[in-house]
Amino acid sequence: MAKRTITEMSYERAKKNIEKRKETIEKLTKSGVLFINPESCYVEEGVKIGKGTVVEQNVMLQGDTVIGENCVIGMGSKLVDTEVGDGSELLSVVAVDAKLGKNVLAGPFSYIRPETVICDNVKVGDFVEVKNAVVGEGTKIAHLTYVGDSDVGKNVNFGCGTVTVNYDGKKKFRCKIGDDCFIGCNTNLVAPVEIKAGAYTAAGSTITDEVPENTLAIARARQINKKGWKDKRED
Numbered sequence: 001m002a003k004r005t006i007t008e009m010s011y012e013r014a015k016k017n018i019e020k021r022k023e024t025i026e027k028l029t030k031s032g033v034l035f036i037n038p039e040s041c042y043v044e045e046g047v048k049i050g051k052g053t054v055v056e057q058n059v060m061l062q063g064d065t066v067i068g069e070n071c072v073i074g075m076g077s078k079l080v081d082t083e084v085g086d087g088s089e090l091l092s093v094v095a096v097d098a099k100l101g102k103n104v105l106a107g108p109f110s111y112i113r114p115e116t117v118i119c120d121n122v123k124v125g126d127f128v129e130v131k132n133a134v135v136g137e138g139t140k141i142a143h144l145t146y147v148g149d150s151d152v153g154k155n156v157n158f159g160c161g162t163v164t165v166n167y168d169g170k171k172k173f174r175c176k177i178g179d180d181c182f183i184g185c186n187t188n189l190v191a192p193v194e195i196k197a198g199a200y201t202a203a204g205s206t207i208t209d210e211v212p213e214n215t216l217a218i219a220r221a222r223q224i225n226k227k228g229w230k231d232k233r234e235d
Contacts, residue, residue, distance in 0.1 A: 004096050004114045008062055008080040017044045050086065074107060082112075085120065093124075101137070119154075136179065149191065150175040159185035159203060166191045178213070 017024075024045050025038045032051025035041055040057040047061045050069030055061075059073050063081040067073065071084055074091030082095040084104070091107035098112045101120035106112065110124045113131035118124060122135050125142040133147050136154040141147060145158050149166040151174065162183050164175045175189045178197030188206040189195065198214040201207055205219040 004080075006094075006096075008096060017042070020045050068102070077107070098130075113148075149173065150177065150189075152177045153179035153181065153197065155179060156181045156183065158183045159187065161186040162189070163187075164189045164191060 021043060024043050024047070025035055025041065028043070028049050029035060029038070033049045034054045036054065037057035041055060042060045044062045046063060047065045049055070049067045050071070052070040053067055053073065054071070055073045056075040058075050060078040061073070062079065065079045065082050067079070067084045068086035068088065070087050072089040073079070074089065076092035077090050078094045080096045082097065083099045084090065085100060085102035087102050088100055088104040088106070093107045093110045093112065095112040097114035098116040098118070100106065100112070100118045101122065103121050104118055104124070106124040108126050110126070111129045112118065112124065113129065115132040116130045117134045118130070119135060119137040121138045123140045123142060124130060127144045128141050129146050129148070130141070131148040133150040133152060135141070135147065135152045136156065138154050139152055139156040141158045142160065144160050145162045146164060147158070148164050149172050150164050156177055156179070162185070165188050166172050166175065173191035175191045176194040177183070178195060178199065180198045181195050182200045183189070183195070184201045184203035184205060186204045187201045190206065190208045193207055193210065195201065195207070195211045196213040199211040200216045201211065202216060202218040202220065205217060207217055207219055211217040
């Protein structure tokens with residue numbers, strides 16, 4: 001597979017599709033798609049969109065992108081060779097070579113990178129990046145999180161600031177997270193590592209070993225309060 005780029009654009013590609021942009025949008029409109037501001041949108045000829053879907057202003061849809069029915073593709077979104085299931089809502093999302101299921105909520109400012117599969121009823125929130133990962137049904141990745149090279153089960157909750165530490169400088173490794181896990185804020189999951197079903201990680205933990213089912217893993221230094229420290233420092 002050829003390496004994907006962020007823009008997925010070239011002068012030749014843009015020129016070819018700009019000439020057909022108006023015709024492409026008119027065909028989609030007649031099939032039941034609503035463009036809020038069609039003049040601001042760039043839609044390539046191969047894009048397919050289901051009826052009842054709303055496309056807001058400043059949206060770019062490229063390649064073999066397929067969008068289901070009754071979706072909202074919010075302003076500032078860019079989808080390249082990406083599949084979006086019925087009823088999904090995306091706001092300021094960039095997605096390349098990805099598959100999103102039904103009723104997915106993504107954005108604002110989410111980056112869904114190649115070879116990612118987002119299952120039904122998943123939330124991918126603000127400033128979240130997902131790469132080469134499978135995210136199970138009902139999982140919530142609300143904000144400020146990186147999930148790369150991972151297999152994530154159903155109904156997992158990611159706390160703010162979670163990072164799957166997938167690269168050691170030479171090789172990429174995978175994380176595996178079971179169903180119904182709770183990943184505390186600012187957790188580092190150092191791959192390869194497995195968090196088994198129903199397990200919790202405490203906020204601020206760096207997890208390097210397997211966490212058994214229904215277990216709370218705490219991997220952080222114990223807090224020490226030094227009384228009178230401020231007064232001594234100012235003497």
